[in-house]
Each structure stands twice: as C-alpha cells, then as structure tokens.
Amino acid sequence: MSDNEQRYVPYNLSLIQVRYSSESRWWKIGNSEMRQFYGDGFESAEGYTAPERIDPLRQLHAVSFGKSDIWSFGCILFYFYYGIPLFADLDEVKQFVKLEQDIVMEPLQGQRENRPLFNWINCILRIDYESRPTARQRGQRFHELLAIATPSVEESSFDYLDSNYLLGTDIPPNPVCYGTFEGLRREDLFRPNSPKHRLKKRAEQVLEAREVLLGPEHALTVWSMKMLAWIYYFEGPFNKAVMLFEDLVTVGKRMYGPVHRETLASMAGLAWTTALDSRNSDQALTKFEQVRSIQEKVLGAKHPDTMNTAAAFGRAILLDGYKAFLGAANLEKSCLSSKFTDSAKMTMVEERKRGRRRVQQGFDLLEETYINQCSIIGVRHRDTAETLSYLAWAHLLKGNTKQSAQLQSEVFAIQKDVHGMSSPETLCTLSEWGWRLIELGCPEGTQKLEEAHERQKIVLGKSHHHTRSSLEGLNWANKLYGQRSETQES
Amino acid sequence: MRSDGDRCNIFLPRKRHRHPNVVSILKAGYLLESVYIDIEYCELSLDEYVTSKKTGIPGLPDWTQAEVQGQRDFIVLAIIQQVLSGLASIHNSGVEHGCLTMNNGMYRIIYL
Numbered sequence: 001m002s003d004n005e006q007r008y009v010p011y012n013l014s015l016i017q018v019r020y021s022s023e024s025r026w027w028k029i030g031n032s033e034m035r036q037f038y039g040d041g042f043e044s045a046e047g048y049t050a051p052e053r054i055d056p057l058r059q060l061h062a063v064s065f066g067k068s069d070i071w072s073f074g075c076i077l078f079y080f081y082y083g084i085p086l087f088a089d090l091d092e093v094k095q096f097v098k099l100e101q102d103i104v105m106e107p108l109q110g111q112r113e114n115r116p117l118f119n120w121i122n123c124i125l126r127i128d129y130e131s132r133p134t135a136r137q138r139g140q141r142f143h144e145l146l147a148i149a150t151p152s153v154e155e156s157s158f159d160y161l162d163s164n165y166l167l168g169t170d171i172p173p174n175p176v177c178y179g180t181f182e183g184l185r186r187e188d189l190f191r192p193n194s195p196k197h198r199l200k201k202r203a204e205q206v207l208e209a210r211e212v213l214l215g216p217e218h219a220l221t222v223w224s225m226k227m228l229a230w231i232y233y234f235e236g237p238f239n240k241a242v243m244l245f246e247d248l249v250t251v252g253k254r255m256y257g258p259v260h261r262e263t264l265a266s267m268a269g270l271a272w273t274t275a276l277d278s279r280n281s282d283q284a285l286t287k288f289e290q291v292r293s294i295q296e297k298v299l300g301a302k303h304p305d306t307m308n309t310a311a312a313f314g315r316a317i318l319l320d321g322y323k324a325f326l327g328a329a330n331l332e333k334s335c336l337s338s339k340f341t342d343s344a345k346m347t348m349v350e351e352r353k354r355g356r357r358r359v360q361q362g363f364d365l366l367e368e369t370y371i372n373q374c375s376i377i378g379v380r381h382r383d384t385a386e387t388l389s390y391l392a393w394a395h396l397l398k399g400n401t402k403q404s405a406q407l408q409s410e411v412f413a414i415q416k417d418v419h420g421m422s423s424p425e426t427l428c429t430l431s432e433w434g435w436r437l438i439e440l441g442c443p444e445g446t447q448k449l450e451e452a453h454e455r456q457k458i459v460l461g462k463s464h465h466h467t468r469s470s471l472e473g474l475n476w477a478n479k480l481y482g483q484r485s486e487t488q489e490s
Numbered sequence: 491m492r493s494d495g496d497r498c499n500i501f502l503p504r505k506r507h508r509h510p511n512v513v514s515i516l517k518a519g520y521l522l523e524s525v526y527i528d529i530e531y532c533e534l535s536l537d538e539y540v541t542s543k544k545t546g547i548p549g550l551p552d553w554t555q556a557e558v559q560g561q562r563d564f565i566v567l568a569i570i571q572q573v574l575s576g577l578a579s580i581h582n583s584g585v586e587h588g589c590l591t592m593n594n595g596m597y598r599i600i601y602l
Binding site for chain 2: 048065066068069070072073075076077079080085134135136138
C-alpha cells in the first residue's frame with residue numbers, strides 16, 4: 001500500500017451502496033473516441049463522466065446543459081469522502097459499470113453522520129439527468145445549508161469563507177472572521193438600527209450552519225457560540241447570552257476538559273453575565289472565585305486570562321457594592337414615609353457598610369490587577385486601560401471624585417491612542433470624564449460632554465444609552481452653569 | 491473546438507470570463523500547424539493537493555496538516571463551495587465544462 005493510500009479511508013463497496021444489476025445497460029466510462037483523438041491526456045476524465053454523456057442513445061435526446069458537470073462534481077465529492085474515485089478498482093471491462101439506481105453515499109462506519117449534508121450530496125449522483133440539480137440550485141441549497149443568504153451564486157459573496165482561516169490562522173480573531181461579517185465595523189455592534197442586527201442574525205445563522213455541518217462539538221462551532229453569546233450580551237436578549245455561556249461551559253468541559261483555557265474563559269463569561277443580573281450577585285461572585293482560583297493554578301496568576309478574570313471579578317464586586325449603596329439610598333428615601341422603622345434603619349446602615357466593604361474589596365483587587373497588567377502587558381494596553389477605568393469608578397464610589405476624574409483623563413489618553421477617537425469606549429470615557437469635571441464644579445466638563453455627545457450621535461446613534469447619558473450630563477451642566485451665570489449676571 | 495474539415499474553428503467566449511474560481515483563457519489561435527490556447531497559470535491541481543503530491547504551497551495548509559489541525563472539514567466545504575461557484579458562473583455564461591475532474595481543479599482558488 002502506498003503512502004497516499006494509507007491516508008485514505010478504507011474503501012468498502014457495501015458501505016457505499018453502489019447497486020449493480022445484471023440486466024442493466026453497460027455504462028461506458030470515458031469516451032474512447034475522444035481518448036484516441038487526444039491521447040493519454042484525456043484519461044483523467046474517466047470516472048467523472050456523466051451517464052448521459054456515455055450512453056449514445058441518451059446523448060441523442062439529452063438536453064441537459066450543465067447537468068453532466070454536476071455529475072462530475074458529485075464524483076469529486078465521492079472521492080473526497082471515501083478517498084478513492086467512484087469507479088476505481090475497476091479494470092478495463094469493469095469500467096463498464098452497470099447502475100440500476102442512483103448512487104447513494106452513506107457515512108462510513110465510525111464517522112459522524114451528517115444527515116443534511118448527505119441528503120444534499122445524494123441528489124447529485126442521479127442517473128436521470130432531468131432530476132439532477134444544476135450548479136446554481138445546488139449552490140443555493142448549499143448556502144441554505146450554511147444559512148448564508150446569497151442572492152446570486154456568481155457573486156463574490158459566494159466566497160464567504162474566511163481567507164485568514166484558510167491561510168493558516170489558528171483561531172479567527174473576532175466575530176467578523178467568517179467573512180459574512182466583512183465590512184462591518186466594530187462600532188456597528190453598538191449602533192442601533194444598523195448592520196448590527198444583521199450581524200446578530202448572521203451570527204445565529206452561522207452557528208446553526210456550523211452545528212449542522214461540523215457538529216456541535218467542533219472548535220469552530222464553539223467559537224461561533226462564544227461570539228454569539230457576546231453579541232447577545234451587547235445586544236440582548238440577555239437571558240440568551242446566559243444560556244449560551246452555560247452551554248459553552250458544558251461543551252467546553254466535554255471537549256477540552258474542565259480546566260482548559262477555553263472552558264475557563266466561558267466560565268468567566270458566565271460569571272460576568274450572572275453578575276449583571278441583580279438577583280444573582282452572590283452566585284456570580286462564587287463563580288468568579290472558582291474560575292480565578294483554577295486559572296491561577298493552571299495558567300498562573302500573571303497570565304492575561306487570569307488578570308482579565310481578576311479585573312472582571314473586581315468589577316463584579318464593585319457592582320455588588322454599588323447595588324448595596326442603591327438599596328441603602330432607597331431605604332433612606334422611604335425614611336420620609338411613616339413606614340420607616342428601626343429595623344429598616346438598621347438594614348440601611350448594614351447595606352451601607354456592606355457597600356463600603358465591597359467597594360474596598362473591589363478596589364484592592366483592581367489595584368493589584370492593574371499593577372500586574374502594567375508589568376506584564378504594559379500601560380498602554382486596552383485591558384489595562386479598562387481596569388484603570390474600573391479603578392476610576394471605584395474611586396467615585398469611595399467618594400474620591402477628584403481622583404476619579406484624574407484617572408478618567410488617563411484612561412481617555414490611552415484609549416484615544418489605542419482605539420481611536422471615535423471608538424465607543426473612548427467616547428464613553430470622555431463622557432464620564434466630563435461628568436466628573438462637572439461634579440467637581442469645572443465648566444470644562446461641558447466641553448467634554450458636548451464633544452462626546454456629538455461624536456456619539458454619529459458613531460452610536462441618538463438612542464444609544466451612552467449618547468443619552470452624555471446628553472443628560474450636558475443638560476445638567478447647562479442647567480447648573482446657566483443658573484450660575486444668571487446669578488452672576490444679576 | 492470543433493472539427494471542421496481540415497481546419498479547426500475555435501469557439502471562444504466573446505469576452506474574457508472573469509471569476510475567481512474560473513481559469514481565464516487569455517488567447518487562442520494557430521501556431522504553425524498547431525492550435526494553442528493561452529490560459530492563466532495553475533500551479534496546483536486538486537488531485538495533487540489532496541494526494542499531497544505537492545506540499546508547502548505558500549498560504550495554503552497542507553492536506554495532511556489540515557487533518558491534524560482539524561481543518562479538513564472546513565477546507566472540504568471551501569472546495570465544494572468554490573467548485574460550485576465556478577460551475578454556476580460558467581453555466582450562467584452559456585458554457586459547459588464537460589471535463590470536470592480532480593486534475594482540472596486547483597485548491598485555494600479552484601479553477602475549472
């Protein structure tokens with residue numbers, strides 16, 4: 001057995017279910033006249049020629065434009081799956097194969113069965129050319145299988161497959177990797193009534209297609225799930241993001257093991273989405289603890305993934321503290337009503353204490369993470385800047401507005417370099433910086449908010465919550481400084 | 491080409507067929523007693539690729555390497571798609587291939 005043969009799947013006629021009949025016609029594979037004319041160069045066509053091209057009687061009546069090419073294409077598919085040509089192992093006489101029914105390809109023993117794909121293939125090798133589909137029909141159906149809508153098969157959109165992947169990149173870099181998303185900018189994710197809706201739809205389609213074609217436990221399918229989970233996280237529905245992260249953890253544990261980097265990243269994603277649900281704060285913090293401890297053991301404390309989880313953990317603790325403050329503030333409001341009792345007052349005090357404790361915990365963790373990130377990935381890295389922005393928030397919750405504004409200005413400088421001025425993150429930071437300056441009584445905050453708002457209207461749209469937040473700040477600043485200026489004038 | 495007595499009439503598309511998965515015919519004619527067809531250069535056939543007769547093509551994962559890396563399914567899907575795309579394109583132009591085989595196809599961009 002040659003080297004080439006060893007690489008192939010063993011050929012077994014009984015599995016392939018090619019039907020033979022003694023009563024059927026002999027089908028001649030290849031055209032001897034043409035071979036005589038062209039010499040040996042034409043022999044390669046043997047085994048790929050459609051029945052209606054071989055049978056002289058059929059040739060007379062055949063009006064099957066393009067159908068014989070599809071038969072040849074089916075032979076190529078056969079070769080791909082079983083590893084040898086359809087009519088291999090046949091000597092000169094046996095090349096005249098008798099077929100009584102269409103060729104049906106079935107999954108080999110031990111191979112994963114992909115029924116929709118086999119149904120798609122088995123329409124191609126039909127003896128009756130009239131019932132055989134055309135290339136266009138098969139192409140369109142192929143796209144339906146892949147859940148990619150293409151208006152016309154000859155368009156370049158047909159080449160949706162990611163060239164980066166084919167060029168040997170191990171993991172596609174972002175959700176736009178699959179080619180279907182080409183042309184969509186990162187900002188589109190955040191913009192309402194924009195291609196982001198198309199993005200979500202296509203991400204769903206690609207996931208569905210990959211589940212059908214590649215199976216649920218394929219690296220690319222898992223990647224699609226992860227991307228879709230993050231798109232749901234940004235776009236909603238939020239509960240779908242949580243469900244997908246739960247699925248990702250389950251699949252990751254089965255595919256890669258419980259302590260694999262991918263599984264841990266999914267667990268961190270699940271913990272963060274859980275943290276955003278106000279009812280499950282404790283559950284989320286427990287999950288973060290688990291992921292972080294495993295990552296520290298497996299990847300090391302200073303691995304970028306571990307540091308990212310630590311930063312997210314710190315943010316989740318801050319969020320919990322913030323919720324405690326909010327709860328206390330609500331109780332304080334009810335102080336005005338007659339229902340305010342001593343027990344409610346005690347609860348309010350406890351909530352405030354818990355909030356302060358949580359904020360301090362989060363601050364400590366974020367500070368430690370920030371120092372580690374500065375030493376490992378550098379100050380001017382997007383993750384480091386993100387941690388710094390959380391630190392700014394922690395300062396705000398601690399009541400250090402001035403320190404918070406200072407940190408926001410640093411974050412803005414970094415993000416402006418890293419993401420660019422029109423990035424949603426940069427604009428959000430600019431808006432936050434404006435808020436802090438106004439809180440400190442600096443009129444410059446108005447300019448920051450104005451600039452952020454104008455750009456956010458273009459990049460994110462008017463109805464985005466970041467845009468509305470900067471508008472709210474701007475209105476507040478105008479009201480505040482307008483009143484002051486009126487007082488000064490009077 | 492069609493045999494027409496002693497001389498061959500060469501039928502070519504009126505304009506060059508442009509599709510990423512179809513080899514273009516640049517020129518055709520007679521050279522002394524022979525007929526020549528000048529086409530785009532194809533460095534690798536599909537058969538050579540899947541039998542690993544040619545490896546190390548820049549920008550193209552080897553067939554065996556693709557299996558190890560779990561990219562085989564993905565690459566097969568790419569091939570299926572590109573062959574169909576090219577076929578649909580030439581059929582749309584009123585041309586039939588007539589001799590589609592593994593030796594006439596090239597991977598990365600499949601040429602027909």
